[in-house]
Amino acid sequence: MSMTSFLIYCVIVTFTPGPTNIALLSIAQNARRKEAFRYIWGVTAAFGVLLAASVMLNNALAAVMPKILAFMQIIGCMYILYLAYQVYKMDISGDSTKQAATFMTGFLMQFVNPKVWLFTMTVIPSYVMPYYKSQLVLSIFVLVITIVAFLALVTWVIFGMVFKRFLQKHLKMTNIILALLLVYSAIEVSGIIEIVKR
Template sequence: MNMTSLLIYCFIVTFTPGPTNIVILSTVHNAGAKKAMEYTYGATIAFGLLLVISAMLNTMLITVIPKILIVMQIIGSFYMFYLAYQIYKADTSKSTVNQTASFLSGFLMQFLNPKVVLFTLTVIPSFVMPHYISTSMVTISVITITLIGFLAFITWVLFGKIFKDSLQKHNKIVNVLMALFLAYSGIMIWL
């Protein structure tokens, strides 16, 4: 397994602006870090649950239909290229909408967030299952990816104002670098 590509993919998808991270950032600014942490806990638990569901479904599918892995790798690669394009053209200077943040809203947001749903459906079959299908390795991968997601959420909480200002100041450079790293991860699935 190419750990570098997996880690780059996980870090880029979880740390770059998306619906969950933007709500966390907005909550820090409008309601404080304590309220943002409440939202973060809900988002993290749902993120991990989505990874578990994905791993279970993919494990069942790969044992029943081994060729599905190739399809999932193709979908995963194209999704990464799509995300790279979205990050490249993203405009993070637009203001965010203030939303009520709670544990439940953080939890539910993950199931409605296409970035998270597509990520959780593609990361395990694209990076882990081509090399490992044992329950222990898949479990370790789910836990590791969940922790990376939690670290990303915490980063947005702790450095909310600083991170937002920095992103806005160097928006284009950050987006280009993140897009290039993500495209690299998409290519590395096949090498």
């Protein structure tokens, strides 16, 4: 097993912009740290659950994965577009931000995020299971990957809080840019780009 390749893959997937990270950046610049971390704990918990499910149900999931992904593309696209709308109309009053920054919204976001499904359902079967079979070792890898994802989320919160004053000074433009990035994520998640390329 190439540990370097495995770690690079984990870092690239978890640290690069995606629906969850973009939403978190918006939450971090409009909410208190407490709300942002509630959302992070929800995201992290769901991420860990999906990784554990991947380990336990590897063969069964491999068979139904194409059907699950097609469904998740539709649901995920709609949810991300809804999220984009919420980010676009978000203000610094905090009311809409607090509604978006809960443990449950962070948790549920992962279950409609095809990027997370693809990653969690492939990383351990592809990188780890060919070399390790022990449940203890597989559990350690689930924990390590979940910690990497948690650190990525915290990085996005820190970025949002460090640049909070700047982002709030240009709040409308920031919200528009973040909303457009989410719309782009929704288009990418929907599979439309692949269909157009054919």
